[in-house]
Amino acid sequence: MTLLDRVETTLRADDPLRQLRAMAIESLAAGMGRQELLDGLEGVRAMLRSQDREADEDTVMELMDIVADYCSQHMKIEL
Numbered sequence: 001m002t003l004l005d006r007v008e009t010t011l012r013a014d015d016p017l018r019q020l021r022a023m024a025i026e027s028l029a030a031g032m033g034r035q036e037l038l039d040g041l042e043g044v045r046a047m048l049r050s051q052d053r054e055a056d057e058d059t060v061m062e063l064m065d066i067v068a069d070y071c072s073q074h075m076k077i078e079l
Contacts, residue, residue: 003027003040004047011056020063021075028067028079037067 001009006023013019027037041064048057066075 003037004044007041007044007060011059016059017062020059021066021077024063024067025077025079028077034067038064041067 007020010016010019010023024037028034041060045057045060045064048060065071066077069076
């Protein structure tokens, strides 16, 4: 399953940001680098923008902030 597929599926979850954060932790723990994950999420974000899916784009941008450590301490990803 590609990153896009995983994000698309997770955006339909009850608490998409929490689920996306868990997906990011899983990806990073499996060896994906933060920049690689951010680059992939930027591609997803651009696709969402092109489809005028503002709410989903905002959620992905929040996740990108978390991955980049621009977030509250309780949301930081410590690996």
